[in-house]
């Protein structure tokens with residue numbers, strides 16, 4: 001990585017799979033007969049809030065019992081040691097990058113540990129069940145929803161992500177199927193902006209042809225191998 005100074009790393013559900021957190025689109029990756037596209041939308045929440053809140057309460061509780069794996073730890077080491085610019089853009093709502101020690105992390109699809117009050121627009125740390133309709137710590141309204149980005153909503157941090165992509169010498173995509181935009185388009189954005197591109201995934205992703213290089217295997221093996 002001699003000529004490389006600035007790195008953008010995109011991570012997806014595959015980086016947390018070996019910690020025991022289900023991916024979205026794997027075999028059996030359905031939730032109670034619902035596709036993620038049917039549960040993770042503002043329309044689904046309006047139609048059946050109990051179903052959606054139950055889905056997120058269950059996932060939030062499960063995530064809190066999981067631990068970072070060797071891939072998270074390798075990325076945290078890279079973050080700590082890399083003198084150039086580095087940004088880990090994660091699509092994951094878990095906090096396993098942070099619990100492994102990574103600091104330069106941007107959660108473009110939100111965080112399961114946060115709730116968002118749709119009444120006063122304030123985000124707060126909230127880890128209890130949302131299905132009980134707790135009051136917002138700021139305004140008291142019973143209008144908290146998970147602070148995650150659903151289909152049709154604008155992902156967080158897009159300006160910061162594009163600023164990092166413009167400066168990047170290397171773009172690395174880890175554990176993501178390349179099915180969901182705008183994240184799936186970052187490889188083309190990075191290429192157009194002059195970065196080298198590398199895919200690290202269990203299998204070829206939908207966008208694998210866009211990468212200069214692709215290495216396939218479990219994240220706990222191929223990510224530490226790449227970092228070392």
Ligand code: BJW
Nearest residue numbers: 012013014023024025091151152175176177180181202219
């Ligand atoms: C391993 C492994 C191991 C397994 N080791 N690897 C038509 C064309 C283009 C776009 C659109 C379109 N129609 C609609 C859109 C837009 C839409 C979209 O992309 N839809 C698609 C279905 C086509 N996107 C949006 O609406 C987004 N917003 C938006 O576009 O706003 C407008 C905008 C305009 C211009 C600029 C910017 C914005 C919002 C998308 C929100 C996605 N939200 C979710 C839910 C978040 C909350 C939650 O967690 O519940 O985000 S959906 C879900 O998918 C979640 C994930 O972050 C996301 C990506 O999934 P990911 O991480 O890739 O997981 P999987 O399961 O798909 O893949 C796992 C991979 O890991 C696999 O490849 C495995 O092989 C691999 N793997 N084990 C290594 N051990």
